[in-house]
Amino acid sequence: MNAYVLIDSTTMLRRSLRRMRRYPSLTFFIAAIPVVLLLLFVFVLGGTLGAGLGAAGGAVPGGAAGDREVYLAYVIPGILLMTVVGTGQGTAISVAMDMTAGIIARFRTMAIARAAVLGGHVLGSLIQTALAMAIVVVVAVLVGFRPTTDPPQWLAAAGLLVLVGLAVSWLSVGMGMATGSVETASNVPMILILLLFLSSAFVPTGTMPEPLRWFAEHQPFTPIAETLRGLLFGTPFGDDGIVAVAWCVAISIAAALWALRLYERMPQRTPA
Amino acid sequence: MTATTTGPAAITVRGLRKAYGTQVVLDGIDLEVPVGTVFALLGPNGAGKTTAVHILSTLIGADAGEVRVGGHDVARAPDAVRRLIGLTGQVSAVDGQFTGEENLRLMADLHHLGKAEGRRKVAELLERFDLTEAAGKPAMTWSGGMRRRLDLAMTLVGSPRIIFLDEPTTGLDPRSRRVMWDIVRELVADGVTILLTTQYLEEADRLAQRIALLDAGRIVAQGTPAELKRLVPGGSIRLEFGDTVDLDRAAVALGEAARDDAGLALQMPNDGGVHALRMLLDRLDEQDIEVDGLSVRSADLDDVFLALTGRTDGRHDDLQVPSR
Numbered sequence: 001m002n003a004y005v006l007i008d009s010t011t012m013l014r015r016s017l018r019r020m021r022r023y024p025s026l027t028f029f030i031a032a033i034p035v036v037l038l039l040l041f042v043f044v045l046g047g048t049l050g051a052g053l054g055a056a057g058g059a060v061p062g063g064a065a066g067d068r069e070v071y072l073a074y075v076i077p078g079i080l081l082m083t084v085v086g087t088g089q090g091t092a093i094s095v096a097m098d099m100t101a102g103i104i105a106r107f108r109t110m111a112i113a114r115a116a117v118l119g120g121h122v123l124g125s126l127i128q129t130a131l132a133m134a135i136v137v138v139v140a141v142l143v144g145f146r147p148t149t150d151p152p153q154w155l156a157a158a159g160l161l162v163l164v165g166l167a168v169s170w171l172s173v174g175m176g177m178a179t180g181s182v183e184t185a186s187n188v189p190m191i192l193i194l195l196l197f198l199s200s201a202f203v204p205t206g207t208m209p210e211p212l213r214w215f216a217e218h219q220p221f222t223p224i225a226e227t228l229r230g231l232l233f234g235t236p237f238g239d240d241g242i243v244a245v246a247w248c249v250a251i252s253i254a255a256a257l258w259a260l261r262l263y264e265r266m267p268q269r270t271p272a
Numbered sequence: 273m274t275a276t277t278t279g280p281a282a283i284t285v286r287g288l289r290k291a292y293g294t295q296v297v298l299d300g301i302d303l304e305v306p307v308g309t310v311f312a313l314l315g316p317n318g319a320g321k322t323t324a325v326h327i328l329s330t331l332i333g334a335d336a337g338e339v340r341v342g343g344h345d346v347a348r349a350p351d352a353v354r355r356l357i358g359l360t361g362q363v364s365a366v367d368g369q370f371t372g373e374e375n376l377r378l379m380a381d382l383h384h385l386g387k388a389e390g391r392r393k394v395a396e397l398l399e400r401f402d403l404t405e406a407a408g409k410p411a412m413t414w415s416g417g418m419r420r421r422l423d424l425a426m427t428l429v430g431s432p433r434i435i436f437l438d439e440p441t442t443g444l445d446p447r448s449r450r451v452m453w454d455i456v457r458e459l460v461a462d463g464v465t466i467l468l469t470t471q472y473l474e475e476a477d478r479l480a481q482r483i484a485l486l487d488a489g490r491i492v493a494q495g496t497p498a499e500l501k502r503l504v505p506g507g508s509i510r511l512e513f514g515d516t517v518d519l520d521r522a523a524v525a526l527g528e529a530a531r532d533d534a535g536l537a538l539q540m541p542n543d544g545g546v547h548a549l550r551m552l553l554d555r556l557d558e559q560d561i562e563v564d565g566l567s568v569r570s571a572d573l574d575d576v577f578l579a580l581t582g583r584t585d586g587r588h589d590d591l592q593v594p595s596r
Binding site: 004007008011014015018019022023101102103105106107108109110111112 | 329330331351354355357358359361363364365366367368369370374378381382383384426427430
């Protein structure tokens with residue numbers, strides 16, 4: 001049976017990719033949100049926030065060109081993470097659609113490796129993240145994003161983003177299964193967006209009130225954002241890198257186990 | 273337990289129980305389905321038909337009892353069971369975003385048929401189910417009958433030896449229903465075992481070698497269609513009268529009839545024979561009782577239930593008997 005896990009996962013991945021190809025607007029929509037946020041943050045808020053960054057102290061990436069450029073460099077990790085979280089929302093929706101649409105009952109009465117059905121969603125989600133990320137990065141470069149580090153560090157940043165993508169994808173698959181309706185599934189990942197705002201992704205944690213600051217510094221997105229910032233602009237990030245990877249691995253494993261358990265025990269919503 | 277079975281059993285169920293909280297859905301079910309036959313689980317909505325099918329097809333677990341499908345225990349060896357079965361449930365298991373051909377190809381890939389064999393099988397099924405023309409269009413644009421055929425075609429990609437069909441014709445127009453019946457007959461001719469659920473006595477009668485009547489989680493009768501019909505000799509005759517005087521006199525004259533005072537009517541069982549009907553009318557004539565209206569009804573599921581459970585309470589209002 002286990003020999004088929006890979007084959008079945010590939011089959012399910014092909015299904016996700018075909019859906020992506022058939023409905024490309026979803027990928028563009030997923031990329032649109034971080035792009036709009038990037039433009040808003042840089043051109044509307046960037047001047048003031050950039051000026052504030054210097055005053056707040058702490059590590060400021062990107063040299064000392066102008067306030068707007070300073071903030072552009074600062075917010076890039078936040079925008080990249082927003083892209084990952086946005087894709088998660090799409091994944092939760094398509095998983096919930098699968099669950100409510102009888103096809104999952106068919107899969108569950110077939111001798112398919114159970115990890116394959118969900119694994120296909122996760123792999124598809126990762127590829128969609130990469131595509132949306134490419135669009136976002138192109139726009140970021142167009143408005144002036146220039147990483148100051150070398151390609152090996154860029155690769156490390158990309159690697160970390162893949163890990164974050166893995167964690168968010170499994171979490172979204174679980175959320176998509178747990179909610180049981182497409183409407184709820186489209187809202188639940190909002191929690192992740194809120195969590196992202198309550199981190200150092202958009203502004204440093206230094207100016208936050210004490211309890212919030214404590215929370216911000218101990219939740220996964222802050223070490224992840226700090227590590228990305230360091231890998232792209234050379235700011236010091238200490239052991240944040242290890243903490244970030246640990247968070248991603250731990251969340252991926254826990255969320256995958258959770259999702260598989262939900263899949264196994266999924267109740268039937270049809271009348272008796 | 274079945275009285276006589278020919279050949280080995282494809283499905284054996286002993287003492288199957290399932291409850292959701294305090295609500296008992298299946299209360300000790302015994303079934304045996306011989307290989308290569310059609311078995312119908314007949315009952316109204318809420319009788320437990322779908323729950324039984326979901327347990328037999330490994331979707332949900334049972335609380336108690338032994339269920340063997342194709343010789344394997346569904347609880348202990350679900351994957352062995354899954355390799356033998358196919359399920360077409362009430363909820364469409366078709367992916368509407370994809371075309372009919374893509375849906376079938378997905379099944380072929382998941383059954384590891386290989387490229388050439390998969391393509392051959394998909395083409396064969398599209399042809400057989402008369403879906404070739406629409407094969408390239410997304411399934412969500414198809415009609416209900418076509419989607420149901422695709423659903424069954426997807427079940428057949430893996431050439432299952434045991435097929436579960438949960439209300440395969442509910443909501444279909446008469447023509448699509450007939451097409452579905454023909455497909456079931458072809459499958460059985462190929463040696464496939466089919467367990468289907470239905471609310472329609474006629475459907476069970478036409479397709480099944482054996483029928484089990486399920487009511488509120490219990491099997492109230494089990495047998496061949498002929499055996500079951502013997503339990504309900506025929507339909508009924510309803511006589512309507514102009515006033516209570518005639519109604520009273522007729523009730524005395526006919527004895528065994530059930531009274532409907534509000535409708536000024538009497539209802540009595542009848543085997544559908546013309547002779548019995550004539551005798552009945554003669555008896556009323558002799559007494560000079562005037563009959564305002566008369567209707568003859570042939571046996572339907574309601575009568576079977578009345579005969580076997582002694583009630584036709586509100587729960588059975590949803591019984592549907594098509595093409596009377």
